Amino acid sequence: GAGVSQTPSNKVTEKGKYVELRCDPISGHTALYWYRQSLGQGPEFLIYFQGTGAADDSGLPNDRFFAVRPEGSVSTLKIQRTERGDSAVYLCASSLTSGRGDEQFFGPGTRLTVL
Amino acid sequence: GNSVTQMEGPVTLSEEAFLTINCTYTATGYPSLFWYVQYPGEGLQLLLKATKADDKGSNKGFEATYRKETTSFHLEKGSVQVSDSAVYFCALSRGGTSYGKLTFGQGTILTVHP
Numbered sequence: 400g401a402g403v404s405q406t407p408s409n410k411v412t413e414k415g416k417y418v419e420l421r422c423d424p425i426s427g428h429t430a431l432y433w434y435r436q437s438l439g440q441g442p443e444f445l446i447y448f449q450g451t452g453a454a455d456d457s458g459l460p461n462d463r464f465f466a467v468r469p470e471g472s473v474s475t476l477k478i479q480r481t482e483r484g485d486s487a488v489y490l491c492a493s494s495l496t497s498g499r500g501d502e503q504f505f506g507p508g509t510r511l512t513v514l
Numbered sequence: 515g516n517s518v519t520q521m522e523g524p525v526t527l528s529e530e531a532f533l534t535i536n537c538t539y540t541a542t543g544y545p546s547l548f549w550y551v552q553y554p555g556e557g558l559q560l561l562l563k564a565t566k567a568d569d570k571g572s573n574k575g576f577e578a579t580y581r582k583e584t585t586s587f588h589l590e591k592g593s594v595q596v597s598d599s600a601v602y603f604c605a606l607s608r609g610g611t612s613y614g615k616l617t618f619g620q621g622t623i624l625t626v627h628p
Contacts, residue, residue, distance in 0.1 A: 441618030497613035
């Protein structure tokens, strides 16, 4: 079956612009996660959705970052007033449930470059 | 808070050599432990996992044992292949809660030469 997909695969923007990153999880997966991966580092947690609600947004770095999942499937990560430090690969993952031992399936990521 | 520390890379081996990548963790409660792998040009994928102390996860010839007494989850393989060249990430999801937020180590680059 189809895996997790993310669009766009690459996004180049200018400092101060607004961007939206999209994630399509595996059908039927209730849990959805966003992570950010800087060069040479492991992914860092941003936000977790269980269904439509953001159950934990403690990893969002500041109020320029926001994410939604209005129908419990597709999610959009939104970044306002982008800064050069926002440049990274943004990863989305989904899992069937949100148990601590559940496998998360990752998308290929969106590489964001802020000039 | 929770954290994961991996041995620094990169690691370069010849084909059929023995591999160990060290991973230690700090966490409250009883976390689940994972190794994820990222092959060149591909996304992260689960390699193996262990959900309680003394469990051994295994897949594709790789093994790791959950050692609570040493807070470790070292990855081993007896004979590596060129196709094992990838970036390996150790990760945990914290215990005591009902969701699987992952905390990752910094990753270890493995290169295997013929």
